[in-house]
Amino acid sequence: MRAALCSFLLMFGLARAEAATLDDAAQRYRPYVIEGIGSALAGARDLKERVAAHDLVGAKKAWLSARAGWERSEVFTAGFVPELDALIDAWPNADTGFHAIEAKLFGAGQTDVEGDTDALVAHLDELHRKLSAMPLSPQGLLDGTVRLAYEVGESKADGGESRISGTSLDDMRNNVAGIDFAYRTIFADALKEADARLADSVTGHIEQLKGVVAASDLPHVDVRALRRASEELVVALQAAAEKLGLRRPTLEAQSR
Amino acid sequence: MNVCRFIAAAFAVGILITGVHERVMAFPVDGDQTALPAKTELNEDALVRPREVFRSEITGRKSYLVNLGNLAFSSPSILGEVARQAGISCGTCHVNGAGNAKFFMPKMSTRPGNFDTTGPLFNPKADNGVLDPVRIPSLRGARYLAPYGADGRMPSLRDFVHNVIVSEFAGPEPSPSIVDAIVAYIQDIDFLPNPSLGPGGSLVGRVSDSERRGETLFSKPFPHDPSMSCAGCHVPSGAFVDHRQHDVGSGGLFKTPTLRNADFNAPYFHDGRFDTFDQVVAHFDSVFDLGLSEQDRRDLVAYLTAVGDGAQPYESEGVGASLKEINDFATVLGTAIPAGDKDTVALAVDTIGGELRELTEQYPDRKNTSVSGGEQERVNARTALKDIVLLLRRIDMAVGDGRTADAAADYMNYRRLMFAVVPSLLAGAERWSLFNPAVHDQHYQALRQVLQSKHVAQ
Numbered sequence: 001m002r003a004a005l006c007s008f009l010l011m012f013g014l015a016r017a018e019a020a021t022l023d024d025a026a027q028r029y030r031p032y033v034i035e036g037i038g039s040a041l042a043g044a045r046d047l048k049e050r051v052a053a054h055d056l057v058g059a060k061k062a063w064l065s066a067r068a069g070w071e072r073s074e075v076f077t078a079g080f081v082p083e084l085d086a087l088i089d090a091w092p093n094a095d096t097g098f099h100a101i102e103a104k105l106f107g108a109g110q111t112d113v114e115g116d117t118d119a120l121v122a123h124l125d126e127l128h129r130k131l132s133a134m135p136l137s138p139q140g141l142l143d144g145t146v147r148l149a150y151e152v153g154e155s156k157a158d159g160g161e162s163r164i165s166g167t168s169l170d171d172m173r174n175n176v177a178g179i180d181f182a183y184r185t186i187f188a189d190a191l192k193e194a195d196a197r198l199a200d201s202v203t204g205h206i207e208q209l210k211g212v213v214a215a216s217d218l219p220h221v222d223v224r225a226l227r228r229a230s231e232e233l234v235v236a237l238q239a240a241a242e243k244l245g246l247r248r249p250t251l252e253a254q255s256r
Numbered sequence: 257m258n259v260c261r262f263i264a265a266a267f268a269v270g271i272l273i274t275g276v277h278e279r280v281m282a283f284p285v286d287g288d289q290t291a292l293p294a295k296t297e298l299n300e301d302a303l304v305r306p307r308e309v310f311r312s313e314i315t316g317r318k319s320y321l322v323n324l325g326n327l328a329f330s331s332p333s334i335l336g337e338v339a340r341q342a343g344i345s346c347g348t349c350h351v352n353g354a355g356n357a358k359f360f361m362p363k364m365s366t367r368p369g370n371f372d373t374t375g376p377l378f379n380p381k382a383d384n385g386v387l388d389p390v391r392i393p394s395l396r397g398a399r400y401l402a403p404y405g406a407d408g409r410m411p412s413l414r415d416f417v418h419n420v421i422v423s424e425f426a427g428p429e430p431s432p433s434i435v436d437a438i439v440a441y442i443q444d445i446d447f448l449p450n451p452s453l454g455p456g457g458s459l460v461g462r463v464s465d466s467e468r469r470g471e472t473l474f475s476k477p478f479p480h481d482p483s484m485s486c487a488g489c490h491v492p493s494g495a496f497v498d499h500r501q502h503d504v505g506s507g508g509l510f511k512t513p514t515l516r517n518a519d520f521n522a523p524y525f526h527d528g529r530f531d532t533f534d535q536v537v538a539h540f541d542s543v544f545d546l547g548l549s550e551q552d553r554r555d556l557v558a559y560l561t562a563v564g565d566g567a568q569p570y571e572s573e574g575v576g577a578s579l580k581e582i583n584d585f586a587t588v589l590g591t592a593i594p595a596g597d598k599d600t601v602a603l604a605v606d607t608i609g610g611e612l613r614e615l616t617e618q619y620p621d622r623k624n625t626s627v628s629g630g631e632q633e634r635v636n637a638r639t640a641l642k643d644i645v646l647l648l649r650r651i652d653m654a655v656g657d658g659r660t661a662d663a664a665a666d667y668m669n670y671r672r673l674m675f676a677v678v679p680s681l682l683a684g685a686e687r688w689s690l691f692n693p694a695v696h697d698q699h700y701q702a703l704r705q706v707l708q709s710k711h712v713a714q
Contacts, residue, residue: 082622090623093702103706150642154613155343156289164706166289219291219341224333224606231609231649238646251642252621252635 039069071174153230306354325441336426408511448566457492470559505543518564630688
């Protein structure tokens with residue numbers, strides 16, 4: 001009886017310690033997401049200036065820069081700020097956000113996007129200001145990592161989400177970079193302690209994903225290998241959740 | 257002429273040409289980031305699809321071999337790199353074993369419904385340097401229709417299938433069992449039943465005067481060569497073919513096509529040059545100097561329409577049809593898992609997973625501007641389908657590691673979910689899905705609008 005109690009207390013203590021470790025690690029992720037959204041905001045502000053100057057080439061460049069920062073942060077955005085996420089990244093013919101501006105800049109070749117750009121800056125600014133105080137739970141970040149890992153494996157045979165600007169492959173690369181950073185910063189150390197083999201497996205699948213999206217262009221992305229790596233990574237991360245004392249991640253952010 | 261039959265046929269052809277409603281225009285593949293030429297039309301977003309009838313299902317169930325063949329037929333992975341990258345499978349052109357009258361690929365087609373099998377895109381080594389597309393044929397009743405190819409160059413369906421995979425689409429050498437399976441699948445695709453055709457191919461039942469006159473004309477010797485008649489080549493007692501090639505003034509020797517279910521096989525002739533039976537009859541009248549009156553032509557068209565009819569030629573694309581196809585594919589796993597057949601399991605997981613991911617996209621996520629409402633229902637549907645994709649991946653991984661017992665347990669779980677849980681979740685979200693014509697229209701209209709902005713600018 002005493003041995004069982006000791007064992008329980010030991011396990012309880014370990015679980016608490018693990019949770020504390022993951023909570024600390026989640027805090028280490030905060031600067032990354034602040035930097036990513038900050039980069040998106042800086043790009044959007046630059047976009048606003050280029051648009052005001054009717055500088056189409058400069059505006060496109062600024063849009064791409066803003067987009068890169070956003071895509072790196074998608075582990076976080078869908079789960080933690082769904083309302084802003086829908087305003088900033090709605091698709092296909094959104095009234096506001098990146099894709100509304102994309103269609104006009106890259107599609108119609110026009111710079112009459114002042115209102116859209118103002119709204120994008122405002123939304124990104126609001127998000128950026130919230131980030132320092134926003135609670136970042138390890139569970140939420142693992143959910144976001146898993147969802148993005150699954151999404152990366154979706155077919156882009158039709159040109160993907162950013163088909164007008166032709167940057168769908170860049171989106172994927174930034175998504176994978178975001179997954180990689182989130183995993184390494186928050187979960188890798190704890191998982192190595194809990195199950196080194198599983199940790200190696202996760203790392204291996206992330207490296208596979210990186211290799212697949214390193215293709216020269218979207219039509220040369222090996223879609224079969226992409227899907228396999230994406231799904232095997234999700235399966236491994238779902239197994240990791242249990243080892244880390246977290247719930248099995250859900251594949252869709254719940255509606256609110 | 258039987259007015260009801262004419263209206264039904266006209267309606268069916270109308271669906272084939274326009275999609276389900278006038279307002280629903282198919283969405284082309286576009287942009288410069290795809291493996292296919294911009295403005296390629298695959299008609300994959302159609303809300304109605306040809307109905308597929310299997311001979312084996314008339315009296316029982318499809319065999320493992322037929323299901324495996326159907327699976328491979330629907331898998332881009334048996335074809336070469338360009339097709340794989342573009343998600344093109346045999347089923348892209350031969351939708352549910354029928355044709356695809358809306359298929360159009362710039363540089364590979366000259367009109368909707370034809371395709372250059374010796375063009376440069378899919379296998380540059382097979383490129384003959386000439387844009388000479390052939391009509392995409394229906395495969396209904398193919399077991400009766402040897403030889404194969406528009407020019408009838410191949411007596412064996414097996415050789416023909418092998419040639420399509422390896423030569424036309426630069427696929428890797430397929431295993432003999434996969435070729436056998438595809439052949440078994442094609443040979444199982446039946447003609448749609450036509451109650452107007454009796455034994456020997458004669459018209460029966462309520463036959464109009466015009467159809468009866470057309471039937472007589474069909475067998476009447478040609479005025480300038482009494483050894484010839486329409487029925488001489490389109491033999492009514494033999495699926496309306498004679499298994500031979502002829503020069504009918506269209507630029508070479510081509511095999512006699514069947515007239516069964518031909519109401520749904522437009523465009524006509526080897527290169528798909530004609531849209532209607534009227535044009536076909538006019539061509540023969542001209543080339544063979546038949547001296548047909550206007551009434552004769554109308555009577556022949558009425559007869560062809562009666563012969564070419566078929567019951568329920570189309571079915572709505574919806575949750576039920578999608579799940580049935582996926583579940584038929586998945587039965588292959590029931591045999592392949594216990595056998596530890598890694599290749600077949602991988603093919604099944606790859607193909608079914610792809611289908612399930614496409615099905616997931618029928619339920620727009622919350623960032624999609626095309627639909628509002630039913631957010632929780634859509635989340636439930638998407639989550640369920642994604643869970644199934646991952647369950648299949650676990651099966652693939654387990655078989656790959658030699659853990660067949662784990663794979664078998666996951667397969668049982670897959671079946672339980674797919675039969676007991678997933679259908680109700682998908683049905684619950686259907687009104688907010690792309691299976692709903694209103695949502696479908698809005699979604700594709702939005703995509704077209706975005707892409708058109710680019711074309712306008714260019």
